[in-house]
Amino acid sequence: MKFPLSKYIWFDGKLVPVNMAKVPVTTHAIHYGTSIFEGIRAYWNSKNLHVFRLKDHIKRFRNSGKFYNIKLNFSDKQIENAVIDLCKKNKIKKSCYIRPFYFVGQYGINFHVTQKAPTHTAVFAFPFGDLFNKNGxxxxxxxxxxxxxxxxxxxxxxxxxxxxxxxxxxxxxxxxxxxxxxxxxxxxxxxxxxxxxxxxxxxxxxxxxxxxxxxxxxxxxxxxxxxxxxxxxxxxxxxxxxxxxxxxxxxxxxxxxxxxxxxxxxxxxxxxxxxxxxxxxxxxxxxxxxxxxxxxxxxxxxxxx
Ligand SMILES: Cc1ncc(COP(=O)(O)O)c(C=O)c1O
CATH class of the missing domain: 3.20.10.10 (D-amino Acid Aminotransferase, subunit A, domain 2)
Incomplete structure (x- = not known):
């Protein structure tokens, strides 16, 4: 599957080139799946880019982490701005998929995840057309x-x-x-x-x-x-x-x-x-x-x- 990632990624509050957003292999989420994600679409209608139900996605994003006591270090407004700024920085003028996620970072091999577990937050985007054949x-x-x-x-x-x-x-x-x-x-x-x-x-x-x-x-x-x-x-x-x-x-x-x-x-x-x-x-x-x-x-x- 082709994955034409946009050039910049939003990582822990900053817009950085994709190859600068890195975490160590000991990251907790890689071992235990302690990550939370959303999938959002934005649509280009030749005049502007419109993100669909952004606030609702952000609400679910935050709530998902609450089930596991995994903290999101950013406010809803900051995530909203991260999505918008990411699209702007990448000059996206095509319909695209936007993927915000946060995950537990360095936390040893500990199952006892609490609010004290350090987390990272990131958002990336890529142009995206139809997932499936719309003829059925x-x-x-x-x-x-x-x-x-x-x-x-x-x-x-x-x-x-x-x-x-x-x-x-x-x-x-x-x-x-x-x-x-x-x-x-x-x-x-x-x-x-x-x-x-x-x-x-x-x-x-x-x-x-x-x-x-x-x-x-x-x-x-x-x-x-x-x-x-x-x-x-x-x-x-x-x-x-x-x-x-x-x-x-x-x-x-x-x-x-x-x-x-x-x-x-x-x-x-x-x-x-x-x-x-x-x-x-x-x-x-x-x-x-x-x-x-x-x-x-x-x-x-x-x-x-
Ligand atoms: C398991 C599952 N069901 C349903 C959906 C559809 O949800 P939404 O309409 O919010 O994308 C998704 C996508 O997020 C999903 O992962």
Whole structure:
């Protein structure tokens, strides 16, 4: 995978060339996954660069660390400025992905992580187009189950948690599918490795509730708001595996995936293998919003220049 990293990275309060942002191999996070990250997108609409729901991402960023008592050394405003300054310093005039993260630094081999554990914070960015084919992707129900809150908090975006996503992705790709769908510990639908999932049945939207170990995705929240605004019925509830195959339409939502249709699950075509009308409506609405073409949602955008 090409990784055209922008020239400068924001590291512990300073903008430095990428090769200057370094940590020792004894860094705690490398050994134990004690890192927290966010994934944010910014969209270039030929006039300006707009960061999507920046404040909401920063809020989740801070909250993720609280589950583990890992401290973020910077205020929300400082992180917000870091994101904006990073885009400006790199003169980014293309749609891009922005990755803020913080992690435990030199802390020996100690499991007893407290507020005293030293942390580093960084933000980098790179130009980013579509993650998936927007004409629809294939998915398989994974043999790997989503971890539950009884193992690690599902609402914390911790580096270590993503080993579960990596296993599910490896399994799906190895079987020739584009993406995995994970069931929760009880066998209900949870989410994809890095996306939430929505089903459409009889013109009603359904998404697994957060109690099915799904992340409280910011795109998921946006879809729920839009559904209400569009007067479409939307329900958050347990979703059985069987319902997936009986759905009229299915789509994924996520910062990286945006709105991506699923047109086949295992051997079963969804919506005759085509992008469904409701999915298309959400794809178009979302795309207009992020490009600042819908002023009803311009409060979701932070302008860079
Ligand atoms: C496990 C998981 N689920 C869902 C999502 C989608 O969340 P968001 O819409 O906030 O990007 C992500 C991405 O952050 C994720 O990592």
């Amino acid at each position: 992707i294939t998915a398989t129900i994974s043999k790997w189950r989503k971890f539950s809150d009884m193992s690690t908090p599902t609402q914390a975006k911790m580096g270590g948690n993503y080993l579960n996503s990596i296993l599910a992705t490896q399994d799906a790709k190895q079987k020739g599918f584009d993406e995995a769908i994970l069931l929760d510990q009880s066998g209900n639908v949870s989410e994809a490795p890095g996306e939430n999932i929505f089903l459409v049945k009889n013109n009603e939207l359904i998404t697994p509730s957060l109690s099915s170990s799904a992340l409280d995705g910011i795109t998921r929240r946006s879809v729920i708001t839009l559904a209400n605004d569009l007067n479409l019925k939307i329900r958050e509830r347990k979703v059985s595996k069987k319902e997936l195959k009986l759905a009229d339409e299915i789509f994924l939502s996520g910062t990286a995936a945006e709105i991506t249709p699923i047109i086949k699950i295992d051997k079963k075509k969804i919506c005759s293998g085509k992008v469904g009308n409701i999915t298309k409506l959400f794809m178009d609405t979302y795309s207009d919003i992020v490009m600042n073409k819908n002023e009803n949602y311009s409060h979701w955008l932070t302008t860079v220049y």
